[in-house]
Amino acid sequence: MKNFNIKTLAIAVVTLSVLASCKKENSTVPADAKLSTANGLAVSPVTSTPTAFTEATTKGTIALVSGVYNVRNFHQGTVADLTDTTKWASKASTYYYSIVNSDGGNSTTYDFKFQGSATGDFVVNSDKFDLYYTDVAFGSVSGSTSRTALTGGVIGYNTGTTIGWYNYVISNHQVTAVANRTIILISKIAGGANYKVRINSIYYNATPAGTPYATNYPFYSLDYQRLL
Template sequence: MKYTFRSLPLLLSALIMVINSSCQKDSDFDFENSNLKMEFLSGESTNATTNFTAPNTKGYLTINSDGSYGARDFSQGSVPDEVDESQWKNPADTYYFKLSSNDGGTENDYDFKFSGTANANFTVNTAKYDLYYVNQELANVGSTNQSGRIKITNGTAGYNSLTGIGNRTNPGWYIYNLRTHIMTSFSPRTYILVSKSTGDSYKIKLRSVYKGETPNADRAANNFPFMSFDYKKF
């Protein structure tokens, strides 16, 4: 059973107590080996899209104007919804993503995953990557050793704060509004994944948990979890 944002106040109150107590369009991608049969070739215009094709995976990939990829409405589950086949009757408790194929992964083969309340916890595969954050926008991050980057030792970025402006020193990416029960992405914030084996790095901007990146109500929206994020190898 999935938690809804209506149940988040109690969960977040407990979290706060714990916190207080503790004081290409990118040519580097290998399209030939991609599970997606994408037409994102040199010269392709931005805003081209392709649906994810991995098993039990929905959503689509697009190219942003800055050359980064935009994963939109990414979700995994079983049994498509009879009314709207773009979503699942049974959403999975954890979504897995694989960078090498630009598509959904599995529990045994993934680079990062989304889990926890509303699937909003972003966690890298710590056997493969180190995770860092930097308080800059994605387009302004140009180096693996970006000035001001901070390592997230447990490899997870989740809840950031309960205020409208967010907390620059908290590694979490989303702000939860206790009054409206709506979640928004903290900006500016970019995550950096660095491969432990090859040194390859990716920068990632987490955008939204709502389908179409827009809550379907001003209060206690329920069109989640559909993960949208931008990423680029650099």
């Protein structure tokens, strides 16, 4: 009987230790997972390691590096590429992105989207944000940086009369980002976070490829961060 009690006590101690450990693990949330648009940063990812998007129609990766969200090869579609599982064989005509989820979005959850010619127009969700731009390098833009409103909520092809985020080179049909042009999203929600966005490239791995003209688009490379 004495041995039975000792064994029972030992099992109880182990059980309590496991329960305490589980409780501790469940209450410990990675620092980045606690972030939200309420305090200015999105929910995920939790490390600086590029992580695949989880939204069903979205491919590409995202990483959080020194407070900046790095989105690479972002694109959306409906039919998977059987040769390269990181791509869609059938790309969508509109790409939706959700800042609050740090992931692809849809027509009801997006904060901004890409649509139009070559899916090159950056369009803000006007229910959530007003759209601005500034010709200041992304890393130098703060909440106090002077900015100019884009009343149509769209920034795309840069021409002599229209402000855009990209230039189109007719000789080789390539798209290049306008140097130091930073997109700014100002929240319409009281107390909401404002963001700055830099679009780096529209090509897969940020490198035009194809003969005679590049065909590996649109695979967006962009960065965004809360404005302080």
